[in-house]
Amino acid sequence: xxxxxxxxxxxxxxxxxxxxxxxxxxxxxxxxxxxxxxxxxxxxxxxxxxxxxxxxxxxxxxxxxxxxxxxxxxxxxxxxxxxxxxxxxxxxxxxxxxxxxxxxxxxxxxxxxxxxxxxxxxxxxxxxxxxxxxxxxxxxxxxxxxxxxxxxxxxxxxxxxxxxxxxxxxxxxxxxxxxxxxxxxxxxxxxxxxxxxxxxxxxxxxxxxxxxxxxxxxxxxxxxxxxxxxxxxxxxxxxxxxxxxxxxxxxxxxxxxxxxxxxxxxxxxxxxxxxxxxxxxxxxxxxxxxxxxxxxxxxxxxxxxxxxxxxxxxxxxxxxxxxxxxxxxxxxxxxxxxxxxxxxxxxxxxxxxxxxxxxxxxxxxxxxxxxxxxxxxxxxxxxxxxxxxxxxxxxxxxxxxxxxxxxxxxxxxxxxxxxxxxxxxxxxxxxxxxxxxxxxxxxxxxxxxxxxxxx
Amino acid sequence: xxxxxxxxxxxxxxxxxxxxxxxxxxxxxxxxxxxxxxxxxxxxxxxxxxxxxxxxxxxxxxxxxxxxxxxxxxxxxxxxxxxxxxxxxxxxxxxxxxxxxxxxxxxxxxxxxxxxxxxxxxxxxxxxxxxxxxxxxxxxxxxxxxxxxxxxxxxxxxxxxxxxxxxxxxxxxxxxxxxxxxxxxxxxxxxxxxxxxxxxxxxxxxxxxxxxxxxxxxxxxxxxxxxxxxxxxxxxxxxxxxxxxxxxxxxxxxxxxxxxxxxxxxxxxxxxxxxxxxxxxxxxxxxxxxxxxxxxxxxxxxxxxxxxxxxxxxxxxxxxxxxxxxxxxxxxxxxxxxxxxxxxxxxxxxxxxxxxxxxxxxxxxxxxxxxxxxxxxxxxxxxxxxxxxxxxxxxxxxxxxxxxxxxxxxxxxxxxxxxxxxxxxxxxxxxxxxxxxxxxxxxxxxxxxxxxxxx
Numbered sequence: 001x002x003x004x005x006x007x008x009x010x011x012x013x014x015x016x017x018x019x020x021x022x023x024x025x026x027x028x029x030x031x032x033x034x035x036x037x038x039x040x041x042x043x044x045x046x047x048x049x050x051x052x053x054x055x056x057x058x059x060x061x062x063x064x065x066x067x068x069x070x071x072x073x074x075x076x077x078x079x080x081x082x083x084x085x086x087x088x089x090x091x092x093x094x095x096x097x098x099x100x101x102x103x104x105x106x107x108x109x110x111x112x113x114x115x116x117x118x119x120x121x122x123x124x125x126x127x128x129x130x131x132x133x134x135x136x137x138x139x140x141x142x143x144x145x146x147x148x149x150x151x152x153x154x155x156x157x158x159x160x161x162x163x164x165x166x167x168x169x170x171x172x173x174x175x176x177x178x179x180x181x182x183x184x185x186x187x188x189x190x191x192x193x194x195x196x197x198x199x200x201x202x203x204x205x206x207x208x209x210x211x212x213x214x215x216x217x218x219x220x221x222x223x224x225x226x227x228x229x230x231x232x233x234x235x236x237x238x239x240x241x242x243x244x245x246x247x248x249x250x251x252x253x254x255x256x257x258x259x260x261x262x263x264x265x266x267x268x269x270x271x272x273x274x275x276x277x278x279x280x281x282x283x284x285x286x287x288x289x290x291x292x293x294x295x296x297x298x299x300x301x302x303x304x305x306x307x308x309x310x311x312x313x314x315x316x317x318x319x320x321x322x323x324x325x326x327x328x329x330x331x332x333x334x335x336x337x338x339x340x341x342x343x344x345x346x347x348x349x350x351x352x353x354x355x356x357x358x359x360x361x362x363x364x365x366x367x368x369x370x371x372x373x374x375x376x377x378x379x380x381x382x383x384x385x386x387x388x389x390x391x392x393x394x395x396x397x398x399x400x401x402x403x404x405x406x407x408x409x410x411x412x413x414x415x416x417x418x419x420x421x422x423x424x425x426x427x428x429x430x431x432x433x434x435x436x437x438x439x440x441x442x443x444x445x446x447x448x449x450x451x452x453x454x455x
Numbered sequence: 456x457x458x459x460x461x462x463x464x465x466x467x468x469x470x471x472x473x474x475x476x477x478x479x480x481x482x483x484x485x486x487x488x489x490x491x492x493x494x495x496x497x498x499x500x501x502x503x504x505x506x507x508x509x510x511x512x513x514x515x516x517x518x519x520x521x522x523x524x525x526x527x528x529x530x531x532x533x534x535x536x537x538x539x540x541x542x543x544x545x546x547x548x549x550x551x552x553x554x555x556x557x558x559x560x561x562x563x564x565x566x567x568x569x570x571x572x573x574x575x576x577x578x579x580x581x582x583x584x585x586x587x588x589x590x591x592x593x594x595x596x597x598x599x600x601x602x603x604x605x606x607x608x609x610x611x612x613x614x615x616x617x618x619x620x621x622x623x624x625x626x627x628x629x630x631x632x633x634x635x636x637x638x639x640x641x642x643x644x645x646x647x648x649x650x651x652x653x654x655x656x657x658x659x660x661x662x663x664x665x666x667x668x669x670x671x672x673x674x675x676x677x678x679x680x681x682x683x684x685x686x687x688x689x690x691x692x693x694x695x696x697x698x699x700x701x702x703x704x705x706x707x708x709x710x711x712x713x714x715x716x717x718x719x720x721x722x723x724x725x726x727x728x729x730x731x732x733x734x735x736x737x738x739x740x741x742x743x744x745x746x747x748x749x750x751x752x753x754x755x756x757x758x759x760x761x762x763x764x765x766x767x768x769x770x771x772x773x774x775x776x777x778x779x780x781x782x783x784x785x786x787x788x789x790x791x792x793x794x795x796x797x798x799x800x801x802x803x804x805x806x807x808x809x810x811x812x813x814x815x816x817x818x819x820x821x822x823x824x825x826x827x828x829x830x831x832x833x834x835x836x837x838x839x840x841x842x843x844x845x846x847x848x849x850x851x852x853x854x855x856x857x858x859x860x861x862x863x864x865x866x867x868x869x870x871x872x873x874x875x876x877x878x879x880x881x882x883x884x885x886x887x888x889x890x891x892x893x894x895x896x897x898x899x900x901x902x903x904x905x906x907x908x909x910x
Contacts, residue, residue: 013885013886013887016887021896023898024897024899025899025900025903027900027903033644038468042817042818042885044817044878044879044885044886045817045821045880047880048880048881051821052821052822053821058818059818061887068861075628111846134755184869186526201561213898222622239688244615247475262473277866284537295462296703296877297878297886298875298876298877298886298889299875300886301475301875301887301889302873303888304716305873306873309872314513315869316872316873318873321875323875324875324876324877325539325879326877326878326879326882326883327879328879328882329642329882333535333879333882335879335882336877337875337877362497362500363497363500363508363513363514363515365513366500366503366507367507374837394850394851394881394882395849395850396882397850397853397855397877397881397882398850398851398852398853398854398856398882398883398884399853400876400877400879400889401854401857401883402853402856402860403874404856404857404874404875404877405857405860405861405864405866405874406860407874408870408874409860409864409866411864414511414764414771415863416771417760417764418757418761418769418771418777419757419859419860419863420753420754420757420776420777420778420792420859420863421753421856422753422780422781422790422792422852422855422856422859423499423752423781424499424781424783424790424793424851424852425497425499425500425503426782426783426849427783427788427790427849427851427852427853428499428781428852428856430468430497430499430752430854431499431520431636431752431753431755431756432468432471432472432516432752432756433469434756436856437639437756437760441476441760442479444480445479445480445482448480448482
């Protein structure tokens with residue numbers, strides 16, 4: 001039996017990052033990353049493999065190169081058991097591998113609801129497996145009607161990409177909630193997303209529940225709870241993912257009531273020599289410390305950087321998930337960090353909002369000039385920022401990270417209003433109109449108005 | 456004599472922002488903004504008026520609209536005197552205007568060195584005056600050879616824009632220092648900028664000093680100190696600006712030894728009822744509190760937001776200038792926040808550097824994929840970030856603002872390495888490769904190496 005100082009189980013965003021981080025922080029320790037799939041899909045890139053990228057073979061994380069460059073050993077194989085007393089893991093070829101510290105990054109599995117007909121041919125979930133995805137694309141290329149179940153990020157991105165490359169394909173999305181992306185953006189942003197999708201010829205069935213998948217061995221239609229049916233010879237289900245915590249459960253590690261591996265702020269499981277990170281690990285909110293169901297590659301890598309650094313000496317703590325997302329619909333970036341206005345109110349915050357729009361160039365007639373709108377949400381008493389949303393120009397994809405930094409640091413509206421930004425005619429709004437700063441100023445003005453009213 | 460609660464002198468970035476901020480924070484106070492020019496140029500947009508924007512008439516701040524929308528009164532006129540005892544200002548038409556609080560935002564004037572021949576025809580500085588700039592463009596359109604003195608931002612941007620629209624124009628830049636943009640970027644970034652400019656057919660004379668301008672009434676050539684001459688029938692001088700503090704000096708306000716109006720952290724001058732902000736006000740460094748010569752529109756607006764908010768009740772303090780700049784040369788964004796490696800060493804910091812490059816898309820074959828490199832500079836002991844530089848994709852123009860937020864908040868490398876970023880295939884690097892986070896991780900690894908060495 002070979003012994004390695006550190007073993008990481010999992011080779012997607014969390015596993016790779018944890019292994020590389022471990023080696024960066026403990027260069028004298030040996031690190032082995034065991035992953036199931038030879039070829040590792042870029043998780044967020046999968047919708048684009050259906051469209052502009054063209055094939056899942058072009059949507060790969062260069063796992064072997066990255067690990068080798070970092071001095072991490074790698075092994076393709078499936079771990080079938082963890083023996084915490086012996087400090088070993090066993091792979092499906094029967095080999096045992098000893099460890100000093102273990103990181104479990106086994107990810108998640110897409111949820112497919114056990115509705116009647118759910119196991120018919122041509123009903124797919126989004127798995128990270130390259131061959132499986134190639135199969136989905138082959139089926140798509142034969143299809144006349146696609147029905148996507150779930151109008152979250154995966155749903156809307158796949159819908160757009162499929163339609164872009166296959167203009168004759170009829171594309172429907174069925175969503176239980178009232179709006180597309182409703183769990184992520186405020187209503188007006190959702191409406192804008194819906195308008196964009198409809199303009200591209202994508203049909204949205206909102207407030208609609210799937211009752212059954214119908215067909216003769218192969219799906220032919222999706223039956224809704226209201227009795228209506230959508231003709232579809234292919235179905236893609238994108239309604240979320242559940243932690244893959246079986247291995248950890250069998251090893252006797254504590255599992256929370258959502259089925260995720262319980263971890264503390266240092267990413268240690270109930271066994272302090274075993275860490276977990278990514279979609280398989282439980283999460284709490286940055287804002288109130290309550291359980292959070294968010295699963296994002298960027299959260300996974302953050303947690304992996306904590307787990308990897310803490311293996312032999314605790315130096316980092318997880319402050320909880322903020323939730324920073326972005327996407328592009330039509331030509332517009334849609335991005336969010338932290339709480340939306342609605343989420344903040346639902347959590348019981350007394351909120352004020354500031355909102356500013358300007359071109360991403362100055363003057364606006366500079367080439368590439370596109371409107372970019374920023375909405376900031378503050379807790380009214382402290383004026384601490386708790387959320388931000390961005391819509392418009394693609395530079396919003398990085399602007400949301402400036403907003404994320406502000407949220408992390410619990411900056412106040414005054415801090416943000418007087419924060420020094422770099423601006424340039426060909427890159428950003430003008431310093432007078434800079435959206436982030438003006439949204440903060442307008443929130444302060446709003447606070448003052450409220451105070452005068454209550455006096 | 457009419458009395459206004461607040462008078463702001465100046466109608467460029469600082470003046471307009473100060474007036475709008477004053478009204479936002481004190482909606483019941485009357486605010487009057489007095490400016491010299493009817494049409495207000497966007498200061499950073501001026502180089503583009505020589506190129507893609509086409510005319511200075513398209514490079515205007517909508518001053519009247521912005522002020523009116525904010526409820527600020529405005530007056531075009533030149534202030535000729537301030538009487539602090541009577542609390543009045545006098546305009547050139549002889550009218551007196553009373554105030555409760557005054558904000559001086561008189562800006563700066565471009566420096567033209569008093570070299571032999573400096574007052575010949577066709578030697579221009581970059582003034583914000585629209586008619587003057589139209590005159591420069593008219594002269595450019597007749598010219599065969601342009602010599603730009605000074606290889607700072609104005610110099611390089613004007614050179615590129617002039618060359619882009621006038622491919623037959625011979626363009627030279629003369630710079631006293633060894634590198635273009637040397638005061639702003641580390642050497643390798645400067646070299647990259649020089650390579651870009653040369654590829655575009657712009658000649659650079661570095662380590663070269665101007666001795667005289669020669670010609671017969673109108674400039675014909677620029678004589679260098681080494682005796683060589685550059686043929687040029689038009690010269691543009693872009694070597695910096697000096698505070699325009701005459702009015703303040705005459706009013707008996709304290710002036711520092713660089714000729715700027717002395718202000719405290721609240722932007723009050725030596726008279727607490729008179730505030731100053733923007734290029735006319737003195738500045739200190741965020742890092743060591745020492746005097747700083749930086750003059751930027753984004754600093755001016757930051758100061759204006761402090762001055763405007765503090766007029767009747769102090770609520771904001773200036774933490775000193777960080778210096779956040781960006782530009783585009785060729786197709787690449789060049790941006791910097793805080794101290795370069797060289798500046799940090801010159802200030803006596805013990806530094807470590809982390810650097811990471813990746814595509815701004817993932818996978819890199821997504822449309823628009825362009826490399827983006829991030830360099831972060833940390834103080835070695837505390838691992839607090841003190842600077843960042845970005846080169847490559849244009850989203851770097853907003854990424855630098857995320858870095859600026861990190862510097863403002865004195866985040867450590869650990870804070871940055873575990874900070875939650877939003878990533879998306881069509882907008883940013885992957886969460887594994889995200890440059891900001893990886894640069895921080897690599898700086899930590901560097902620190903650990905140093906520590907092991909010194910043990």
